[in-house]
Amino acid sequence: MSSFLSRIMVGKSKAHFSAGANGRSQSAPGAFQGTRKRRGNQARNRVVIMIGAFSIAYVVIAGRLVQYAMISDDTVASIGRADNLMASRPDILDRNGEVLATDIRTVSLYAEPHKIVDADEAVEELSTVLPNLNVTEIYNKLKSKSRFQWLRRQLTPKQQSQILALGIPGIGFRPEKRRFYPGGATASHVVGHVNVDNRGIAGMERYIDNQGLADLASVGMTSDARLEPVRLSIDLRVQNILRDVLMGGMSKFKALAAGGVIMDVHTGEILAMASVPDYDPNNPAAGAEDGWMNRMSNGTFEMGSTFKSFTIAMALDSGKVSLKDSFDARFPIRIGGFTIKDFHGKGRVLSVPEIFQYSSNIGTAKMADLVGIAPHKEFLTRLGLLSRVPTELPEVKMPSQPREWKKINSITISFGHGVSTTPLQTAVAGAALINGGHLIEPTFLPRTAEDAEASSTQVIKKSTSDDMRFLFRWNGINGSGKSARVPGYNVGGKTGTADKVVNGRYSADHNFNAFLAAFPIDDPKYVVLTFIDDPRSESGRAAIAGTTAAPMVHDLISRTAPLLGVEPKFGTDGSALLVSY
Template identity: 45%
Template sequence: MAMTAEQLSATIALDGARKVRGNLTQARIRWMVLAILLGFSLVGARLVQLGLTETDSAIEGQARDVITATRPPILDRNGLEMAVDIRVPSLYAEPRRIIDVEEAVRKLRTVLPNLSESWLRERLSGDQGFVWVQRELSPSIEEKVMRLGIPGIDFITESKRFYPGMTEASHILGSTNIDNRGIAGIEKHMDSEDIALLQDLGLARGNALAPVELSVDMRVQHVMHEQLVDAMTRYQAIAAAGVMMDIHTGEIIALASVPDFNPNEPATALVKDSFNRITAGIFEPGSIFKTVTMAGAIDSGAVKLTDEFDARFGVRFGRFTIEDFHGKHRILKLPEVYKYSSNVGTIHVMQAMGKDNFRAFLSRVGFDARVPFELPEMRLPTVPKSFSDVGAATASFGHGLSVSPLHMLTAYAAFVNGGNYVPPTLYKRSVAEAEPLYRRVIQPETSEAIRYLMRLNAIGAGGSGSQMNKLALGFRVGGKTGTAEKVVDGRYSSNKVTNFFGSAFPLENPRYAMVIMVDEPKAENPQSGTTAGWNAGTVTGRIVQRVAPMLGIAPDFSPLLDESLVPPALQGGPVGSHFN
């Protein structure tokens, strides 16, 4: 059938329309594909950009893993907690995410009114990543802030150090700053240890931290601290301090110095006179140094316990004459020189040894060097490199040189443990671990002689340790008093003294040495005095009486224990006659 002109024209028009619609559809598809590809390209580029951008994971330069890191708990030798970490919330802000600064300031100050409005506004403004707002808040404050619903405000949980014993062991433990880093005491020492030692002790940050076990016995520490606080009140002293050591291991069993501070409030450590007098203070030791002179002279062979010395007259040096405080003004046997604390007799003992040999002995015992010890708060002693005749004379009874109580403690420990210097430590240490560190300073026979002299001063008639012995009866303590006049306006003052008592117990089988200091004491009552026997000595007696049973030492009143201390050269005669 033939197609008319009108039909042919309609067919051509329909085909043209179809072709146009097909071309349009293809164009739309191409544009759609192009748009999708462009979208994916933009997303991919952004992902690449974000991947190359370093995420700000620090708060004011502090990495978050450091902020949240914990410190190891510190335990005493019996497992009692001395320092622990507690988890506390700290408030921070992301200024870039804060929408309305004024609203954020107003809301935050409803919960934290102590924050300065201008300071907070400046803190929350700008494009910083993360800034601290307030650290170490309580959980209740955290809950109140979170209820405010402020964008860009959040909390991070960090560690805060807590010391259950408060002030009792403050000078041992030290403290940490707001970043939980050690700034004093054993806390600072732990942070300054090298990596290998940190791993040995289980202190590596960020790991599961093993507890650090100290040598301190908090039972003994409590008694010592309590008695030192009592001494300041009882004797109206300006300060008091004490330290006790295991003479075979070098372990420090207790160490306290008052005035002290609360490590939970580190700022209290800045209060005047709250420094650690055991390690960071150096003093003229007075007559407790006579034990050093006796040990050196006897060990040199220059003198014997049976020797006699002329103490009838003072010793003259040019225009100056050195006299005894309570002179006997007669010939004294060497044990009497020690028991009566004769300056004149001690000078003669030193002179028999020779001033150069005496000075060399001081170096041997460690008096001209820093005591090797963990606490960073230390002072170097002041001991002349060489002695003049008068310098050696005054040094023989503890004047003209200054050392720390820790120096005296390590010396006394060596003098009664058989003659071995043992470096002190605040960490637990066994005898087997300590023995390789021993350094012989005197012979065992000299050590026996010193133990006898120290016990003689406690129980012998006229001995300056008799007040101490009355309080520690049965525990066989021996020791030496030291009353050192202070220098005021360039002259020694008889009104201001620093008193010491160096001791060891039980002397028939010594285990512990102790040094007690009382600074500027006054008489407890009209019947007492201000010399060391009346204060530092009695503090020693009270401490031993309470802590000896804790340390496994039983009281024993048998005179045979004391008789066993008498050296062979002095044996013979009635029982008990050697301590008259």
């Protein structure tokens, strides 16, 4: 029985395996293969998804980086655009290529108040590097709710290094450009200066901005760009001598101010112009009290007897007066309650050269009266003495004149009272008297003689200019201009001592002195004008132009003429040589 059951169990087992081979046992390998394929597909999908996710993340990050690089800075009241901070300005050079103004790189200190941990501690640490820091102001900035505040502009490299070493969170630096003036105050009123944002606000710096530089900088077109330098007509050597002479004169005569100009009579180029007190454009705030005033072009004064040059030129040019004529100067002129008399009257009839030499108010007034009121006004207008002088400097003041010209006005204006002009335009008009009669607009930029001739205006006859050169030479030898004579250079000119108005009245104890000169007067190349405001003599009394302004011209010409290429001439015909043993 047991063997039978054993055979049955073996048979079932064989049948089971046989059925499995024909049924389920044949499908098992396919099931295993499907599972592996499904799992492989899932793995690949996961990898693809992960790659896609990482790719999207990187694309987002890259996109944000590009976005941050392309967008403009936030605009707030306390910060300008980065392009503006780094905007370039052209160098300013003198006529010989010497640098008058240039850009240097610097940094400025800023704070992000929302990142400041302890404002008190930050202010205390910053004060160790910046001792003159306004503690209250800086503390208020650090405690403000803004996200940006300037703390100090234009630091030195040493200050930057010391502040970095403090390690204050929320403090940083931004690169900027700072304007630097190697000559300091030497040509401050001509060159001008810029503000903290490197924008021109005075002098030729402002002129350059007005020519389009400011517009280019506002749209970022000058950022880190190398710009062509701007060359001026100024000669730095001559400019330095002029300022030195003016400073010496102001100190010697205890004056309020002084000024001077040297101009080429054939081109109108200004070789030097200065007004003192002045200021250092590297630190313009220090000169704010009195130094910013450019008295040469932006101040008007009654120029005194220098105006007699224009009155006599008018009389000669009208044809009603010649050098051979004479005028009775024995008696004062009484008109409109005023008495016109001579300072050093001769009490006799004077020739025209003597009227110029002795600076006769009476003789000059009679010449003006002979010409007439309307022609007098027209002549001064023709010489540019009654209008704003056209030039590149922004600081140019309009001269003053009477609202209505009457006889009394014409008479007083004839000898320099009643019309106030700028010293610069007086020099420009003076150049027209001795250069052949051509009025040439002054310029602080280089100009050729051909360009000047093309734009000049004939304002007086050549014969009148010849006569005026004779009178200038005559006065330089025999009159009040003797103290300006320089051996070999034939200096001619006219002094002017004008009483200043004090409390509404002319005061004989306060003078404005000027000297209008040209050299070499036989063939003029340069016109020179100096003035000194309220000078004092050694005794403390008011000093006259012949002892103040004229000697300044002497010092100026003796030092600058060789630099300007003017050769001295000695002897009656100019052929003698100066020999020193």
